[in-house]
Amino acid sequence: MVRAGIVGGTGYTGVELLRILVLHPQVEVSVVTSRADAGSRVDQLYPSLRGYCDLQFSPPELKYLQGCDVVFFATPNGTAMLMAEALLALGVKVIDLSADFRIKDPAEWEKWYGMQHASPGLIDEAVYGLPELNRELIKQARLIACPGCYPTAVQLGFLPLLEAGMVDTNGLVADVKSGVSGAGRKAEIASLMSEAGESFKAYAVAGHRHLPEIKQGLARVAGDEVGLTFVPHLTPMIRGIHATLYARLNSRGKDLQALFEQRYREQRFVDVLPAGSHADTRNVRGSNRCQIAVHQPQGGDTVVVLSVIDNLVKGASGQAVQNMNLMFGLAEAAGLETVALYP
Structure with missing residues (x-):
């Protein structure tokens, strides 16, 4: 034990x-x-x-x-x-x-x-604890820096595109929404449901503290610095992160669905949805899964990736346990085999 x-x-x-x-x-x-x-x-x-x-x-x-x-x-x-x-x-x-x-x-x-x-x-x-990127390093680590919730959803969404060199890395956009639990369990007026309910707002547009973490991770994959606009939003729900990610394709005609399916085929906690799907935070609530949908609107040169997680599970505690399992040679999914809550 x-x-x-x-x-x-x-x-x-x-x-x-x-x-x-x-x-x-x-x-x-x-x-x-x-x-x-x-x-x-x-x-x-x-x-x-x-x-x-x-x-x-x-x-x-x-x-x-x-x-x-x-x-x-x-x-x-x-x-x-x-x-x-x-x-x-x-x-x-x-x-x-x-x-x-x-x-x-x-x-x-x-x-x-x-x-x-x-x-x-x-x-x-410290090893950055994103198992889908650093699994072998995590197995040997004694100190893990567990990724933030916004960085997890954003990096998993952009990762296949950057690895394949398929997008212009100077103009990445991450438009991301979070439930109020992302602010933590503290007495703060802005995160009270009576303040956040029936409302929707962007915040920290000038610069959020997760920005350097995301850029650091994306740059490592891309092999060079990336240009990223990251805008977080607060939504009137308790749990969930929804990242809508935009990038300009270097060329058309590539099968983006196949790219994502192949990249995450062996990743237990990343689920690439069928073509034409729209990722929904309610379908990952309480689970350690990231669900991803990839789109190419009107067949143009813009790719839109939808990436959703539960900010408290895959965005924090579940991912931490996933890391622990790898560090101690346990089954990676041990203790995490939970179906999302619905409704």
Whole structure:
């Protein structure tokens, strides 16, 4: 059994990790931390876990985590980088769901996240945890930087086109919508359903902190810098990411449907929909799947890719468990074989 700890067990990604891990056949959740709720029972805060988790929240301290095989950080940015080095020194593997180790240039990270990086020496070691791109590296890793939700949907949508060199990489556009849970479990007026409900808006048009992460990933695949316009939107739903991606084709006549189907044929958690389909967030809700539909409107030189995920599962906690499975030599889909909720 893999002994797992979760730092930050009271947020949406933390409880989503618990939902998945308590049913994982080869994992024992041994520690869940919360500074504010230390000493309280986990199932008191989350009654949905009654009968599945009888732990009490522990303080987020090394002495409670050192007996784990792996520790997940479901914490705000700036927390994992303070504890990762000490855990790694004890032989504990680390999977960080925040952005602390995603961006390879420390100065770029500090620019976008507004703080000094506490562990720049670990950035190069951290493996970017997108299994569809880095599966073999993940298997050997001891520190994983789990991708963000927007970057997951966008990169999976653009990946086949960039690998095949089929599009102009200077004019990529990502028009992406997120449910309110993407803002995290905190008291913030803009993410209250009474504020977000019956409304729809773009935000961070001048620059979102996921932009450098997405560009870094796409540039690696393309072999050069990419020009990307990324505009996020807030939609009045709880879960889901819908990415509508645009690119200019270098030439017409290529079978885009076949390209995507071939690229993801062996990828358990990427589902390329039949030609003419329209991806819908409700069809991935609660699952670790990314569903993709590819279009070439009017047979022209623009390709439109629709990519949908559940931001809390494939966009965060499910993908983190997928990484853990690979790191420990388990079946990649272990604990993740869940059909999406419908309706």
